[in-house]
Amino acid sequence: MIRFESATKQYPDGTLAVDALDLVAPSGQITVLVGPSGCGKTTSLRMINRMIDATSGRILLDDQDVASVDPARLRRGIGYVIQHAGLFPHRTIIDNIASVPLMLGRSKKEARAGAMELLERVGLDPRFAQRYPAQLSGGQQQRVGVARALAADPPVMLMDEPFSAVDPVVREQLQDEFLRLQSDLGKTIVFVTHDIDEAIKLGDQVAVLRVGGRLAQMATPAELLSNPVDDFVANFVGRDRGYRALGFESVTALPLESEPTVSLDSSFTAAEKAAVDGWVLVLDGERRPQGWLAVADGPSATGDTISTATLRRGGTVAERDGTYRAVLDAALSSPTGRGVIVGPDGTFAGTINASRVVALIEARAEAPR
Amino acid sequence: MIGQVFSWLTDSAHWTDTPIDTGIATQLLAHIRFSLIAVGIAAAIALPLGLLIGHTRRATFLVAGANALRSLPSVGLLVLLTVLIAPHFYGRTDIGYVIPTEIVLVLLAVPPILSNTYAGVDNVSPAVTDAAKGMGMTERQILFGVELPCSLPLIFSGLRSATLQVIATATIASFVPLGGLGRFIYDGLQQQDYPQMISGGVLVAALAMAADLLLALIQRSVVSRGLSGRFSRAVVVTSTSERTEVEAG
Amino acid sequence: MTSMTSTSSSPWHFFGYFLDHRSQDLSWLWTHAWLSVVPVIIGLLIALPLGWLSRRYGWLYPPMVSITGLLYTIPSIALFVLVPPLLGLSSLNPVQVPIALTVYSVALLVRVVADGLASVPDEVNQAATAIGYGGVRRLFAVELPIAVPVIAAGLRVATVSNVSMVAIAGTIGMSNLGQLFQLGKDLSTPTAYYPPIVLGIVLCVLLALVLDGLIILLTRVLTPWRRAVPSR
Numbered sequence: 001m002i003r004f005e006s007a008t009k010q011y012p013d014g015t016l017a018v019d020a021l022d023l024v025a026p027s028g029q030i031t032v033l034v035g036p037s038g039c040g041k042t043t044s045l046r047m048i049n050r051m052i053d054a055t056s057g058r059i060l061l062d063d064q065d066v067a068s069v070d071p072a073r074l075r076r077g078i079g080y081v082i083q084h085a086g087l088f089p090h091r092t093i094i095d096n097i098a099s100v101p102l103m104l105g106r107s108k109k110e111a112r113a114g115a116m117e118l119l120e121r122v123g124l125d126p127r128f129a130q131r132y133p134a135q136l137s138g139g140q141q142q143r144v145g146v147a148r149a150l151a152a153d154p155p156v157m158l159m160d161e162p163f164s165a166v167d168p169v170v171r172e173q174l175q176d177e178f179l180r181l182q183s184d185l186g187k188t189i190v191f192v193t194h195d196i197d198e199a200i201k202l203g204d205q206v207a208v209l210r211v212g213g214r215l216a217q218m219a220t221p222a223e224l225l226s227n228p229v230d231d232f233v234a235n236f237v238g239r240d241r242g243y244r245a246l247g248f249e250s251v252t253a254l255p256l257e258s259e260p261t262v263s264l265d266s267s268f269t270a271a272e273k274a275a276v277d278g279w280v281l282v283l284d285g286e287r288r289p290q291g292w293l294a295v296a297d298g299p300s301a302t303g304d305t306i307s308t309a310t311l312r313r314g315g316t317v318a319e320r321d322g323t324y325r326a327v328l329d330a331a332l333s334s335p336t337g338r339g340v341i342v343g344p345d346g347t348f349a350g351t352i353n354a355s356r357v358v359a360l361i362e363a364r365a366e367a368p369r
Numbered sequence: 370m371i372g373q374v375f376s377w378l379t380d381s382a383h384w385t386d387t388p389i390d391t392g393i394a395t396q397l398l399a400h401i402r403f404s405l406i407a408v409g410i411a412a413a414i415a416l417p418l419g420l421l422i423g424h425t426r427r428a429t430f431l432v433a434g435a436n437a438l439r440s441l442p443s444v445g446l447l448v449l450l451t452v453l454i455a456p457h458f459y460g461r462t463d464i465g466y467v468i469p470t471e472i473v474l475v476l477l478a479v480p481p482i483l484s485n486t487y488a489g490v491d492n493v494s495p496a497v498t499d500a501a502k503g504m505g506m507t508e509r510q511i512l513f514g515v516e517l518p519c520s521l522p523l524i525f526s527g528l529r530s531a532t533l534q535v536i537a538t539a540t541i542a543s544f545v546p547l548g549g550l551g552r553f554i555y556d557g558l559q560q561q562d563y564p565q566m567i568s569g570g571v572l573v574a575a576l577a578m579a580a581d582l583l584l585a586l587i588q589r590s591v592v593s594r595g596l597s598g599r600f601s602r603a604v605v606v607t608s609t610s611e612r613t614e615v616e617a618g
Numbered sequence: 619m620t621s622m623t624s625t626s627s628s629p630w631h632f633f634g635y636f637l638d639h640r641s642q643d644l645s646w647l648w649t650h651a652w653l654s655v656v657p658v659i660i661g662l663l664i665a666l667p668l669g670w671l672s673r674r675y676g677w678l679y680p681p682m683v684s685i686t687g688l689l690y691t692i693p694s695i696a697l698f699v700l701v702p703p704l705l706g707l708s709s710l711n712p713v714q715v716p717i718a719l720t721v722y723s724v725a726l727l728v729r730v731v732a733d734g735l736a737s738v739p740d741e742v743n744q745a746a747t748a749i750g751y752g753g754v755r756r757l758f759a760v761e762l763p764i765a766v767p768v769i770a771a772g773l774r775v776a777t778v779s780n781v782s783m784v785a786i787a788g789t790i791g792m793s794n795l796g797q798l799f800q801l802g803k804d805l806s807t808p809t810a811y812y813p814p815i816v817l818g819i820v821l822c823v824l825l826a827l828v829l830d831g832l833i834i835l836l837t838r839v840l841t842p843w844r845r846a847v848p849s850r
């Protein structure tokens with residue numbers, strides 16, 4: 001657990017970067033610091049491993065004041081990942097990853113073996129081991145940076161905008177992998193970003209800082225979206241926060257409509273007969289939804305069968321006990337207006353239309369909480 | 370003329386010492402000795418200084434100051450220092466000429482080594498030193514484990530350019546009467562013996578090239594391939610799923 | 619009388635020495651100046667197309683850089699004495715020094731020009747091509763102006779080191795400020811006589827500083843956009 005106790009940093013030029021910050025980052029969880037540029041996120045993060053020393057207040061790491069630990073020793077027990085990875089250009093990938101274990105006195109063989117394992121763990125081909133950083137793409141370098149920070153298996157990781165220098169597609173990939181990794185490892189992580197979407201996606205809890213280094217709100221992502229404490233947080237969280245907040249609330253007792261369905265191998269004539277308003281839902285042999293068939297498209301060229309080529313597969317599918325956001329999206333994205341809902345095993349459960357979902361959302365808002 | 374130079378150089382009598390004349394072998398060794406001492410002293414001063422200035426980013430004015438030394442004319446300085454120092458050592462040894470020569474050569478070699486070493490450390494990406502510090506390296510480990518190896522390409526180019534200038538300029542040691550390959554140039558000039566004069570020039574050039582080649586070879590073995598870019602296989606990477614490999618030339 | 623000789627051999631008497639031998643010293647200064655400048659200018663004119671070619675055709679760059687680097691390993695004094703036989707001139711020909719110095723300038727500047735052109739951002743070049751600048755027109759309108767700072771840095775090194783090399787040529791009989799050192803050395807044989815030596819050093823340093831300043835000034839005039847302070 002990391003605890004800030006009115007930690008303050010004033011730079012020699014007078015800038016008050018962090019002002020009496022009180023904050024707890026619980027063990028085994030991801031705590032995200034988010035806020036506009038220059039609000040003191042990096043400064044707060046770097047006070048934990050003493051890259052910057054607090055001018056007043058304390059920071060406790062598992063109840064020990066970090067100021068009482070030798071900085072180099074402290075840092076060897078804390079993983080640290082930064083924006084541009086900062087890989088050592090003169091060392092191979094494997095030796096980059098093995099840096100901290102070697103410093104801690106492990107044997108070269110042991111350190112390299114551990115590094116090879118980590119390389120695969122962060123999703124890199126073992127072929128990369130003998131390459132140099134200059135031979136890797138930005139996203140790959142970032143993975144190596146994460147692997148390097150994990151190498152000595154530190155209980156705590158500090159990450160300063162680790163994914164912000166890569167393109168959005170790669171960023172999403174890295175985020176997903178990072179969450180998967182964390183669910184295995186359960187590290188205590190403090191993660192800095194200026195991207196609220198990233199904060200909401202990754203954080204078990206999110207601390208919003210305002211310029212001047214003051215804590216504006218500390219909450220779970222859902223709480224932050226539904227209940228911003230003031231205009232600053234509300235604005236920062238964004239305009240579509242109402243819609244995004246629906247992503248954190250699960251529906252209960254979804255009133256589903258029954259829907260006539262046909263299977264993939266049934267005849268076109270049968271499908272035509274079952275159709276409602278010119279559309280019929282097609283399932284596979286295990287009753288999993290495959291797509292909507294428009295009667296107007298006609299049978300397949302080979303005879304009286306369903307043409308898989310003309311199936312509309314575009315709509316999203318929501319789980320019966322999924323979030324309001326997923327259910328509403330299923331309704332909105334369906335070509336028929338009837339959202340496809342499935343059970344936990346992926347089999348078709350029924351449909352619901354958007355106005356019914358909205359009615360549910362309104363009913364939930366009116367209910368006293 | 371080229372034929373005459375060739376026969377002067379291949380005449381074995383010119384290579385060995387005689388009671389009146391010093392041969393090529395001896396002068397070559399003397400030239401190498403002057404140059405080694407000068408580059409050695411200059412490196413001993415400029416390397417640690419450059420590393421320290423680059424690491425601490427303090428006293429950077431020293432680098433600019435050393436660069437201003439470049440505008441001093443080396444012959445002029447040599448003559449001045451000789452006239453100043455040599456009389457104190459008359460008669461006994463040639464140390465009165467060696468000292469001024471070495472001072473001039475050291476002054477010549479310090480600026481390129483110092484400014485390149487400084488630039489080398491200064492050019493190390495801040496992200497790299499930040500990461501090094503963040504993983505718990507001590508200042509010493511950062512300097513010797515990260516900054517020094519990363520600056521080696523620039524340090525070597527400074528060292529090579531200093532060595533070239535020193536070997537070239539060591540010829541003027543013979544202007545104040547000292548040995549070295551410049552002897553053939555100045556003697557040849559005085560005696561209107563042009564084959565000898567040109568041979569001297571050829572010998573200095575050959576020595577300079579040999580020294581540069583040697584340093585280039587050392588550089589090749591010392592500098593990490595991650596920095597020099599001489600990868601065994603170059604890889605063009607677009608994303609994890611799509612990799613194209615091409616043979617490096 | 620004794621006191622007068624002792625003051626006049628003092629290092630600080632160099633200005634008095636200059637006044638006494640003004641016309642000779644000024645003519646040496648003049649030769650020294652043009653010997654330092656002209657080879658750099660000719661060298662630049664030769665290096666520009668070579669540098670451009672080795673930038674344009676990538677395969678030319680490595681051999682071009684090795685060959686010019688090799689030229690640079692030849693000591694100046696050796697090159698001075700090597701030029702006449704190589705060109706079939708009589709030894710101690712007055713053009714041997716400028717030719718040798720031109721060779722050096724080319725050797726140094728080819729790489730500088732190529733690296734300077736390489737310093738032009740790719741997107742600038744592509745944008746220039748896209749709005750219709752082609753080949754040589756793009757070179758003069760876009761690439762060269764942007765490369766000016768890098769090229770100017772190379773010119774400064776070439777010019778300042780030329781001043782020192784010209785002085786070395788003075789010791790093998792060429793008539794320039796180097797003669798002052800020869801003179802001082804000869805006059806110092808019985809007892810030290812400093813004025814010409816100190817005068818030579820002072821004039822060389824001044825010349826180097828003035829030429830260096832001129833190049834800096836010229837660079838500023840040629841790159842007005844670099845004085846614009848970016849607003850943050």
Ligand SMILES: Nc1ncnc2c1ncn2[C@@H]1O[C@H](COP(=O)(O)OP(=O)(O)OP(=O)(O)O)[C@@H](O)[C@H]1O
Pocket residue numbers: 011012013015016017036037038039040041042043044194
């Ligand atoms: N070394 C320093 N000296 C003086 N002021 C500083 C220093 N470093 C940071 N600051 C100031 O402290 C404040 C907080 O900086 P910090 O780097 O922590 O911001 P940040 O939240 O990480 O911003 P960003 O999202 O842009 O990275 C800023 O106003 C910054 O200008």
Ligand SMILES: [Mg+2]
Pocket residue numbers: 041042043
């Ligand atoms: Mg920051």
